[in-house]
Amino acid sequence: MEAAEYPKASRRLRLGIVGGGRGALVGQWHWTGVRLSNRWDLVAGALSANPETAVASGRDWLLAEDRIYTDYREMARAEAARPDGIEAVAICTPNWSHRPIAEAFMDAGIDIICDKPIAMTPEDCEALAAKQAETGLVFAVTHPYTYHPMARQAREMVAAGAIGEVRQALVEYVQEGATEPPDPNSKPMAWRRDPDKIGRASATGDIGTHALHMIEFVTHLEVARLRADFHVCGAPQDMEDTAFLSLAFDNGAPGSMWVTQAAPGNYCGLRFRVFGTKGGLEWDQESPETLRYTPYREPEQIIVRGHGAGMLPAAERMVLLPRGHGETLSDAWGNLYTEIAIAVEARRSGQTLPEGLLALPGLPDGARGVRFIHAAADSHEAGGAWTDLT
């Protein structure tokens, strides 16, 4: 079967970035996606709350001097006033600042690319949703892992009935970074232990939101209810580094989620196992090129990323290199930024895209992540009680 192509870009779109300056973590990953997609020019930035770091970082990134900003509000105003102003902004700052930054750029008519979790509370998300409804802007949320072709392949196989009806699903996102106390000079760790800056949960929000998005994406189901227990399994700290969750999907299937940042030997272990009436699918982000498919009572298959040989069209259109010529998380970021560019260009030019072409996480997905954090924290505080997530 031929893979449906993404529409060609008519030009590169103009992007600005807030956060991601010297010492920051995720800004570089956004920049990688921007470059690999070849659909964006990064032309402006407010890269730090500290003016000196903002300027130094803007020069590192070779931004024009007049487009290096020391205040994101000024950036929103100035860029909106330029004929060649940015068309979208990527928000790569700590969680607590996402809402005010997004609002400033939405007020300026600029499309939003926001890191997760998109805000601190469900009420924040409602305010953002109201502003999106009023402005009609794109609001993309950066869950890159569903942009691995083999994660997309799993989703498409479930939709095509390859494993029958989903009867149970397990997801884990396991890391090791909280095993020892954090480096006191680490910028990314400085705010991740502070509930005023990260929110009501630590690891559960930081990586559990990706796990939630992935398992719902692959199964085409929603988690209707959950129960959660938070633990500290690594170096002593006030917030949880580990969570065990039981899940109840909206079709009645049970599931589980394990999230930890204190499991030595695990680096970025986002993994799922999904089983249905006719077979199972298993995938591991640390070995993203293969998908294990176990049709019941038939030989198991290892499907390898590449062209043909069992790849379904929506997954195959994200394939960049031939089979065996490794693609990894940076390519997934490139695929994500490709879909964001297509959505932004379509909105700006008034095009309607074919139904189902994009699988871009939007504001409802981001808001779901925030509700998930609160439901998990509520459940933990209630001794692991079942808590609604719908």
Ligand SMILES: NC(=O)C1=CN([C@@H]2O[C@H](COP(=O)(O)OP(=O)(O)OC[C@H]3O[C@@H](n4cnc5c(N)ncnc54)[C@H](OP(=O)(O)O)[C@@H]3O)[C@@H](O)[C@H]2O)C=CC1
């Ligand atoms: N999608 C994904 O896969 C990932 C998502 N994330 C998410 O990305 C966000 C950022 O995380 P991370 O990169 O680890 O955090 P860092 O602390 O490493 O980086 C945050 C950056 O934001 C800057 N910043 C803070 N406030 C402002 C402001 N008012 N104006 C301009 N810049 C500002 C900081 O600069 P300074 O301190 O100098 O002010 C720093 O450069 C979080 O929400 C996190 O959950 C993180 C990793 C991966």
Ligand SMILES: O=C1CO[C@H](CO)[C@@H](O)[C@@H]1O
């Ligand atoms: O979203 C995320 C994924 O990866 C990071 C580190 O590996 C996390 O801490 C982060 O917030």
